[in-house]
Amino acid sequence: DAKTTQPTSMDCAEGRAANLPCNHSTISGNEYVYWYRQIHSQGPQYIIHGLKNNETNEMASLIITEDRKSSTLILPHATLRDTAVYYCIAGLGGSYIPTFGRGTSLIVHP
Amino acid sequence: SQTIHQWPATLVQPVGSPLSLECTVEGTSNPNLYWYRQAAGRGLQLLFYSVGIGQISSEVPQNLSASRPQDRQFILSSKKLLLSDSGFYLCAWSVSSEAFFGQGTRLTVV
Numbered sequence: 001d002a003k004t005t006q007p008t009s010m011d012c013a014e015g016r017a018a019n020l021p022c023n024h025s026t027i028s029g030n031e032y033v034y035w036y037r038q039i040h041s042q043g044p045q046y047i048i049h050g051l052k053n054n055e056t057n058e059m060a061s062l063i064i065t066e067d068r069k070s071s072t073l074i075l076p077h078a079t080l081r082d083t084a085v086y087y088c089i090a091g092l093g094g095s096y097i098p099t100f101g102r103g104t105s106l107i108v109h110p
Numbered sequence: 111s112q113t114i115h116q117w118p119a120t121l122v123q124p125v126g127s128p129l130s131l132e133c134t135v136e137g138t139s140n141p142n143l144y145w146y147r148q149a150a151g152r153g154l155q156l157l158f159y160s161v162g163i164g165q166i167s168s169e170v171p172q173n174l175s176a177s178r179p180q181d182r183q184f185i186l187s188s189k190k191l192l193l194s195d196s197g198f199y200l201c202a203w204s205v206s207s208e209a210f211f212g213q214g215t216r217l218t219v220v
Binding site: 103 | 144146154159198204206207208209211212216
């Protein structure tokens with residue numbers, strides 16, 4: 001699986017958009033980009049994944065650059081409950097084994 | 111709908127005692143199953159994964175073992191716990207792309 005690089009920490013004001021970047025410059029053509037988050041003392045929660053096209057669901061939007069070397073997870077209206085560690089993972093769909101790096105610690109403040 | 115059960119939620123065990131953590135999944139068939147550990151202040155470490163009954167792959171050699179006696183049952187065991195085995199243990203399952211995690215077991219070895 002391709003290696004991903006994320007900033008260690010970020011902060012965001014409540015109600016504003018949180019934009020979390022991820023670099024995956026060695027991603028292969030058939031590897032997806034997955035995002036999970038882990039709220040303190042809980043198990044990770046799947047957020048969204050994509051291959052080439054931008055994706056949106058009820059939780060977030062995923063913007064993948066045309067060269068697929070980086071992506072951005074967007075939480076459009078961050079709330080205090082979005083404070084968590086966010087993990088970006090690159091892996092083959094259907095057969096990848098989720099391996100987590102250190103992720104980005106997002107703190108949403110009032 | 112699919113659900114994952116992991117128990118107990120917390121556990122305090124003396125050094126040298128045995129360990130058995132159980133995880134069961136409902137509402138799906140032939141899932142991939144995973145055990146992770148998260149030490150205090152550290153990232154998620156993949157310990158074992160299984161693609162079918164009796165099929166276990168170990169990612170990190172240590173005094174832990176895993177078994178999958180039934181399709182939707184995954185057990186993490188140890189014959190003699192070490193202080194370094196303390197941590198947050200998470201079970202997860204996947205069928206296609208995204209993985210779903212249990213609520214975890216917080217193990218303290220004293």
